Amino acid sequence: MSNAESSLFVHLGPKETFVVIIYVEDLILIGNNVRAIFHLKTNLQYCFPIKDLGHLKYFLEIKMTVSHKGLFLNQRKYVLDLLKDVEMMDAKSAPTPLDSKLKLETTSEPFGFINHYQHLVDKLIYLTITWPDITYTVSLVSQFMYAPTVFNLSIEMKGSFKTLKGQA
Secondary structure: OOOOOOOEEEEEOOOOEEEEEEEOOEEEEEEOOHHHHHHHHHHHHHHOOOOOOOOOOEEOOEEEEEEOOEEEEEOHHHHHHHHHHOOOOOOOOOOOOOOOOOOOOOOOOEOOOHHHHHHHHHHHHHHOOOOHHHHHHHHHHHOOOOOOEHHHHHHHHHHHHHHHHHHO
16 A cells, blocks of 8 residues: 555566556556456456456546557536536637736625526636646636636636637
């Protein structure tokens, strides 16, 4: 078991290395020895009912693609679903999330749906895993999690969504 993460297990053997990542009831097995991974799966089947889904394709709404160049992570579907949820599928894209001269405003009209605002910010935070270019804007909108204003929603958050639109 990893000292840094209790749901991460690493086996370093003389001929094989493999990693097991656990999230709720899902396991990801990664290794350099197919036989060792098969043996682990067989042993797990004796203890638990498991279903082998084959090669990893999606995990926690992140698409995984393997090529000879490496592992690529993609949240395109998540972005498109989010844009649909906020009714911004038809929005024009923007190359950057915010105008560099934008002045933050805390005195505009309070946004009445705090839970909705918080939910959207949570989704944007999750997107920074594969879309680091929105991190600054997301950090700005997250400052208003408990007292959002109409300005925060219309200017700052929509800037994040327009950037996503351009890259989706």
